[in-house]
Amino acid sequence: MDELDRNLIALLGADARISVATLSRRLKVARSTIQARLERLETNGVIAGYTLKLGEGAREGRLRASVLLTVEPRTQAAILTRLKAVSEVERVFTTSGRFDLLLQVACPNTQVLDQVLDQIGAMTGVRSSESLIHLSTKIDRAV
Incomplete structure (x- = not known):
């Protein structure tokens, strides 16, 4: 995992519903890069799923x-x-x-x-x- 992966996980941790387009804008990388990173993190078991956090x-x-x-x-x-x-x-x-x-x-x-x-x-x-x-x-x- 590199800094981009850690930043991606941090953004998803704050809001698991954030769109790929918004992630790419905030992280200043292409949407295809974000999509590829998400797929790799899911495949490697770093991201096990997306859920909500109850208040x-x-x-x-x-x-x-x-x-x-x-x-x-x-x-x-x-x-x-x-x-x-x-x-x-x-x-x-x-x-x-x-x-x-x-x-x-x-x-x-x-x-x-x-x-x-x-x-x-x-x-x-x-x-x-x-x-x-x-x-x-x-x-x-x-x-």
Whole structure:
């Protein structure tokens, strides 16, 4: 990836609906260059898809939390399979350090969050968990 690719990705990260013509004008290159770059970035897996990013208005009424899990050795695959069935679990990351997994969870209220946390904590192989409720978003640069 060169500087043009990085600038192209930055513009798409800010607005995935931006047209090829607008991209070419802003980056001062031919439309065919932008189209070729997009095709290459897609083929190489750098761009996996185009999506929308929900604003705070769409997130209202959703209680978000990060859940840190420590799991028994060799149980991670089975736990991941069970977590896929929990619709409130949005993302799961493996981590280094004290915890093995970091879960991003979204629930409509504290009662549902409590039930989800109990469900996760009761899974065979889960040694311990720690929950952090998200209060507000101060910086969000996620693409």
